Amino acid sequence: MRLRLAAAHAQREREGLLRRVRTCEMLPGGRRMVGGRVLADFCGNDYLGLASHRELVAALTRAAASEGVGTGAAHLVSGHRGEHAALEEELADWTGRQRAVLFSTGVMANLGALQALLGAGAMPARDTALCVQDKLNHASLIDGAQLAGAELRRYPHADVAGAARQLEARPDLPALLATDGVFSMDGDIARLPALAALCRERNALLYVDDAHGLGVVGPQGAGAVAAAGLGSGEAHVLMGTLGKALGCAGAFVAGDADLMDAIVQFARPYIYTTAMPAAMAAATRAALRLVREDTEGRRERLAANIARFRAGATQLGLPLMPSDTAIQPVLLGETGTALAAARALERAGFLVVAIRPPTVPRGGARLRITLSATHTAERIDALLAALARIHLPVQALAV
Numbered sequence: 001m002r003l004r005l006a007a008a009h010a011q012r013e014r015e016g017l018l019r020r021v022r023t024c025e026m027l028p029g030g031r032r033m034v035g036g037r038v039l040a041d042f043c044g045n046d047y048l049g050l051a052s053h054r055e056l057v058a059a060l061t062r063a064a065a066s067e068g069v070g071t072g073a074a075h076l077v078s079g080h081r082g083e084h085a086a087l088e089e090e091l092a093d094w095t096g097r098q099r100a101v102l103f104s105t106g107v108m109a110n111l112g113a114l115q116a117l118l119g120a121g122a123m124p125a126r127d128t129a130l131c132v133q134d135k136l137n138h139a140s141l142i143d144g145a146q147l148a149g150a151e152l153r154r155y156p157h158a159d160v161a162g163a164a165r166q167l168e169a170r171p172d173l174p175a176l177l178a179t180d181g182v183f184s185m186d187g188d189i190a191r192l193p194a195l196a197a198l199c200r201e202r203n204a205l206l207y208v209d210d211a212h213g214l215g216v217v218g219p220q221g222a223g224a225v226a227a228a229g230l231g232s233g234e235a236h237v238l239m240g241t242l243g244k245a246l247g248c249a250g251a252f253v254a255g256d257a258d259l260m261d262a263i264v265q266f267a268r269p270y271i272y273t274t275a276m277p278a279a280m281a282a283a284t285r286a287a288l289r290l291v292r293e294d295t296e297g298r299r300e301r302l303a304a305n306i307a308r309f310r311a312g313a314t315q316l317g318l319p320l321m322p323s324d325t326a327i328q329p330v331l332l333g334e335t336g337t338a339l340a341a342a343r344a345l346e347r348a349g350f351l352v353v354a355i356r357p358p359t360v361p362r363g364g365a366r367l368r369i370t371l372s373a374t375h376t377a378e379r380i381d382a383l384l385a386a387l388a389r390i391h392l393p394v395q396a397l398a399v
């Protein structure tokens, strides 16, 4: 076993694909201390800058003082507290769904919900189900379908006709179509109205993972599904994470009561795990109030920052992708090019990571630059100036 692992490690190293954990200390103003240097963070998912907001910190410490730190049990045992129940109700209200169910992370939510909806737990053991997915979906959606034992069929990115073909391939099976709302590595938004129409026609459930849309797009920041005007009769299952724009940790799945009950009954990553700390639920409630009301104009500031970055990058001729969201990848192609660019940016004082295969397809290595409401115009301009200085191969991959 160790020999096989060592060989796999050596191969990753040869291909420049080795992953390393780095310790990044939080500093005020969206900066990080990394390896003794202060860097401006342009790679996180704290799109609204709420992760260190005083109201979240106050809610968390207040609740920890009364509730303790750990919940000490699963939701179905004795770990489900008033803060969890209130948060689930508020999430359901925000997204216009009958019920929301909390999970400890987004990965667990996707694994659990897909397992419950597609898996043998919810139907006679001999039955299998069809799960149709966009090729660029998050890894946890792909893994969820596979762990559920579903027949997984993928379609080319954003290709609704391709999705229809995959659904038609197995008309005999109960079907679910799963898609990211905002694609995590490309930043574009799924064609949700067209996918919803397709699912209606084929009598399939539509499952949307809106990890990167919630808080950022749509009315009251209610996400890509709300922006597309899709209710629970059209986008049947909505999954959202709490660790990105909401600045906390955890996730939820929302939809009609019968579907949510199936998840509570059959989702093993829900049933067999300790409930998230109640203090985290309290902090998330504070975040949700800030996101919905947005009296500080964070979404507007984020939109202005996205527009500023795109205008500057376009002027520089950088290979941007067609994204209007906070995720603004610069597509470089080769792994070595992306790594060299990330290192050069770091020398210039910016934390931007190179995203490499297998997270993105081979030949699709990129800088995944993300914008936040907390970035100042000066900092964005400084990043653009640094990008201009490192001479990226702009012609090679213009998109």
Ligand SMILES: Cc1ncc(COP(=O)(O)O)c(C=O)c1O
Pocket (backbone or CB within 6 Å): 105, 106, 107, 108, 110, 138, 140, 180, 184, 209, 211, 212, 241, 242, 243, 250, 251
């Ligand atoms: C689209 C998408 N879904 C799910 C997740 C997982 O969420 P979490 O980090 O809460 O596990 C991510 C995380 O990056 C994501 O991008």
